Amino acid sequence: MKQGLTKILSNSAVQDYFHLVFKWDKSLPVPQPGQFLNLRVADSTVPLLRRPFAFSGYDANKGICSIIYQIKGRGTQILSSKKSDDTLDFTGPLGNTFLPFSSNHHNILMAGGVGLGPVLFFAEVLINRNLPFEFIFGARTKQLIPLSLLKIIPNLTLCTDDGTEGFKGTAVDFLKETDKDRLKRSTVFACGPYAMMKAAYQVCRKNGSPCYVSMEQIMACGMGACMGCVVEKKGRDGKYLRVCAEGPVFEAGEIEWT
Amino acid sequence: MKQGLTKILSNSAVQDYFHLVFKWDKSLPVPQPGQFLNLRVADSTVPLLRRPFAFSGYDANKGICSIIYQIKGRGTQILSSKKSDDTLDFTGPLGNTFLPFSSNHHNILMAGGVGLGPVLFFAEVLINRNLPFEFIFGARTKQLIPLSLLKIIPNLTLCTDDGTEGFKGTAVDFLKETDKDRLKRSTVFACGPYAMMKAAYQVCRKNGSPCYVSMEQIMACGMGACMGCVVEKKGRDGKYLRVCAEGPVFEAGEIEWT
Amino acid sequence: MDLKVKIGGQSLSNPIGVASGTYGYGIEYKDYLDLSIIGAIYTKALTLLPREGNAPPRIIETPSGMLNSIGLANVGVDAFITEKMPQLKPYSCAVIANIAGSTEREYLQVVERLEGCKGIWGYEINISCPNVSHGGMAFGTDPAVAEKLTQSIRKTATRPLIIKLSPNVTDISAIAKAVENGGADAVSCINTLVGMVIDTSKKEPVLANKTGGLSGPAIRPVGVALTYMVKKAVKIPVIGMGGIMTADDAVQYLLAGASAIQIGTANFVDTQTPLKVLDGIREYCKRENIGKISDFHQFIE
């Protein structure tokens, strides 16, 4: 974990998304899938705080990393205006990871929208280790699917709410239709909108499948110091977990879903 | 006077300065030398307030205007990064002008550093009306003289503190050496650092020459509403003049110089 | 939808106001904006005698804000009546006179003169002024003093009486309740926060007056919080302000409990702000199915 400056190699629009690729020297800690960076997007006090983004890939040989993001407000707007050779001011890698995972379990990876980044990175690691998995990606409609980012995935199921591509329905709808026996032998890893992760967890719980989710919360420090980024812990006894320190990846049963 | 958006045509570095040229539609009020614009340089709250800049020229035929500025802080830094075709958010023309001036008097125009803009514009108007004047420009050293901006001036005296170009000394030093009789028949118009304008006024007062100066003060509204931009009025009786409304051009004797 | 705002038995055509001290006497902006679209123009503070104000510099920008130490520079109430009011006649916006004084008597004298002037909609009393008869503590910092001042003005004022609260107090709700008891028809909330900027190369405060009042987006969270607190404390309408730049900002104030808002510093940044905020509030009301201003107040407890 450190604060540093690195160089942007490319920052290109892919459908609704931006794919930002930047240098990641070998001297830096190896990022793990699920981990994130906290980026300072401008040398100004507006925006003031860093913005967290999950790693979406790491290539040790090339010494490059990437994130996938969407424009939400001023911070991501500014980020999207950056060009190759611009400097990226980061702290990281931060947080925990999807690993370790069971290699003799069936792995189902699910991503919704901009939750794609960390799941894609996880898939990359599984591919490199020759571990089998299936990958479900959900989007509203065909046009929003960043196909060029998904092309590395061998066992891909696309879901669209409007049925314009692949399965008609959400990623969780598809999960529900998965063979129950197979689901029981599977571990599910999900990142996406809160409602999607909650629904995925409910399906998993019904089938007794382990389920891991990558949570979001507004952050200040990103390193466990400010106690700002908590989510409620299962149990309704007023306990909290810090997304940046205990997470962002949680066993879904740890969370008090609201 | 209005608030509007216009288009930048060029924004180029000239020695220590930037020369920003932008469209000025015929439908807009005709700017006069001495008047200024209040520019919003970014759609952000940092910088928050508009920044005032004097017109440095106006070409009615081409429908273009210009300003000359220097980078001082964040606002001018951002301004300097603008490119042709970018939008310029302005209010103006604001303030009063060097006109009316006596056309049977000898006119001495003096500019120091970034005070060049309004004086240059004034010279342009005099040239267009075929009125004679002399022009004294002072800079620290030869490298800082924006010659390309000064090339329209027929009767130019350059002064450098270090003598690397033209007269060795300040513009006021040169003024002091002007033939007293001619000075007595002259009106002096000056814009530049406070100390320069004050010294020019002292020389003028001694010779009974009228002296007009273009003052600066931090502004908020630029249109006489906030009472923020005052300078002290001559008389030490606690009266003030608003630079944006009563000025920026003042008969130097109106000011309580400090 | 109905954007009318009722205060003290009178109404404003819409909740948009332009804040005292940032809009001169209104006419300064007439070439920039149709003044008639504004609900209320709050004048620069009026005092009994003309005031020149503090020594310059009077203004300095701060992160997302600005400090000012204008020092109540104004033409005085008489010149306002004779020179400024006639120029506002063509416009249908309400004119609310912001009033300052250093003694109770001075406040009363200003109100008395204004009572004789047609076309004024109401009064906004700036109680942040140092109270010379009470050792310089502002009128607005002691509930009892604020209540007494309000009572006295109430006796003279036949028009809506708005008291403008200072945020520089321990318990703004107590002051609000006091002036409500004193007979105020509404409270404005908030005036500027005390602040200072030092020029480290000159080793002196930038403002000649040393300290000034902080305004602009930087203070918006404070304004919204205090509006919310004040609304919980009083039944009279609250007029919210502090850092409003956009319709979304204004809606925050309305949701927090304000019945009207004022735009201050933003006028310097974009003269079209009142119009944009008005349009944006209209759109919000349409989108969110809000029929009248008091509908805003049902959502946040």
Place this chain on the structure above:
Amino acid sequence: MDLKVKIGGQSLSNPIGVASGTYGYGIEYKDYLDLSIIGAIYTKALTLLPREGNAPPRIIETPSGMLNSIGLANVGVDAFITEKMPQLKPYSCAVIANIAGSTEREYLQVVERLEGCKGIWGYEINISCPNVSHGGMAFGTDPAVAEKLTQSIRKTATRPLIIKLSPNVTDISAIAKAVENGGADAVSCINTLVGMVIDTSKKEPVLANKTGGLSGPAIRPVGVALTYMVKKAVKIPVIGMGGIMTADDAVQYLLAGASAIQIGTANFVDTQTPLKVLDGIREYCKRENIGKISDFHQFIE
């Protein structure tokens, strides 16, 4: 030049502190910065029992600032002593325990436990906490209550005792004087300003706790002004903070009368801030021929 700061008979190696609540227990930052270069680490507020804090969301960005409503989440004083303090041992920075409580007794109990713990340099008492025995008004809003609390803690505390002042008061100087009388060795100034942000699409406050504390550059002018005022009121050292991002900001506080400063929100933005500020102060002192911290105080009256 001599950057040492004397407080209560002890000294800090330099005036740079990292503010309570923004630096965890120090160790969270150890991979980012050599903690030994920091003059003083002020811990997250410690309470007698562990606290989980408020419901989320707890944080929202504002123009040039942020609101937080952490709610004093902390491991409790005992876990701090057994688990956190040992990890700070390798570093030469002073550790100042920030202490919170809702009764006088609770403050005292926390101090008592800390008295038994080696390696703690001093205490900073957060008197912005709601005082349950006084109807929820904070300890820091009434001079008499603040003085009494200080006196009681003074009897127990053998280490330097710093009282941290709230800006949300009418007269911060009165509180500062009261705690000076009560035996404080220094005052810290300022804690956060009350603030609120509303999500206009959800029509509810963003923070689950509704209001939060405003910090960051937005409040710097307030911090500088109050530091200046407090310094005029007391003889004990003032520790200034609020929005310090750069050495220039820190120098403003020192010129305003602070003997030391704290960096809070800026740690989130740039973990190198303490180092940069320290270096920048050194350079400023060299350039301006300032030999010791008290030399800063001669320029501004």
